[in-house]
Amino acid sequence: MPDVPVVSSESLGWSDLKLWGWESVSPQEAFEPALQSHLIVIHGTPQPVKVFERADGYRGEGVAKPGDINIFSAGDLSYCRWEGELSFVRLDLSTRLTDQVAAELELFNTGDAIDFGRSIRLSDERIVQMVQWLREDVQSGGLGGRLYTDSLTRMLTVHLLHRYGTPSGHRRALPQRIDRRQLDGTLQYIHAYLDRNLSLDEIAAASHVSPSHLVRLFKDATGLTPHQYVIQEKIRRAQKLLIGGMPAHEVAAILGFSDQSHLHRHFKRLLGVTPREFVLAIR
Structure with a gap:
């Protein structure tokens, strides 16, 4: 081989x-x-x-x-x-x-x-x-x-x-939803650490829910997976920083994107315009 x-x-x-x-x-x-x-x-x-x-x-x-x-x-x-x-x-x-x-x-x-x-x-x-x-x-x-x-x-x-898998024993019912307090804590954690490359385990710990259950429960509650939500919120914060005059490459670094093209790709996918086009439109 x-x-x-x-x-x-x-x-x-x-x-x-x-x-x-x-x-x-x-x-x-x-x-x-x-x-x-x-x-x-x-x-x-x-x-x-x-x-x-x-x-x-x-x-x-x-x-x-x-x-x-x-x-x-x-x-x-x-x-x-x-x-x-x-x-x-x-x-x-x-x-x-x-x-x-x-x-x-x-x-x-x-x-x-x-x-x-x-x-x-x-x-x-x-x-x-x-x-x-x-x-x-x-x-x-x-x-x-x-x-x-x-x-x-x-x-x-x-x-x-x-x-x-081959389970032995009885399969128990899965949790049906994440409660309001858990969801609020999860969202607060995400917003506090948007500049980090968050892992599913970290978000799950903030939610007091197992990582295996979190993706389903979070999507049921918000309509988005944790990853989709994190990207959405990063782009919202990027808009505010760009409006404040911060260059796109600095915005990408502050929000934990791997590089400016990573920010560019998600920005255009969610908003339909590039960061540069966004800035020119608001001037």
Whole structure:
């Protein structure tokens, strides 16, 4: 396998999820006797490729098509041999995160091991879409920020747990809404730290709600995800700073945007004009 993938999250400092993408890898074998994390592989080769695969409890051959997904649980053996050039995305999802999210959602009894089974060449459009968004964020150099990545990673983990996890014990009812006091505290925290690259865990702590529940409850209460709300409020504050005469590059730095083009992109997406066009219009 090539030493350097065409896409890699390694430089972004992600801890609970690693993403790599390879293109047109020549026919060969890939083998891991015991996976350290849960493994998700999404095939992306335009043409079907004949593959032979082995995992704990599975041995067989077939044809991998674009969008086919393999899921293996941590601790499993993973083996694949392919007979034509293969393109794919690989995600390693930490057991620490899946254990944490499962506990927050109360899907398992305390101490239960999480097993996603061994799913070979399955079809799941939600996984494909979320992984595509994560890949695009890696390709942009993490432009979406920690909150965006955290939210996507949590959404992916929750989906995997609900659809492919093997819970033991009874599933409890999820919280239905965030109360007014919790919401007020959350919004106050966001506004106090708009200049920071906020994470989902930080906002959840201010809300006294688990990160796994926060995205759904926050959107139910505000109509926006935490990430969408944070960007909206950053742009509102940017308008005030621009009206006050602050240059766009300073506004971007003060509000925690990665650079001026990051501010420009979100500003135009939400308001329909660039920061410069906005300033010229109010003069």
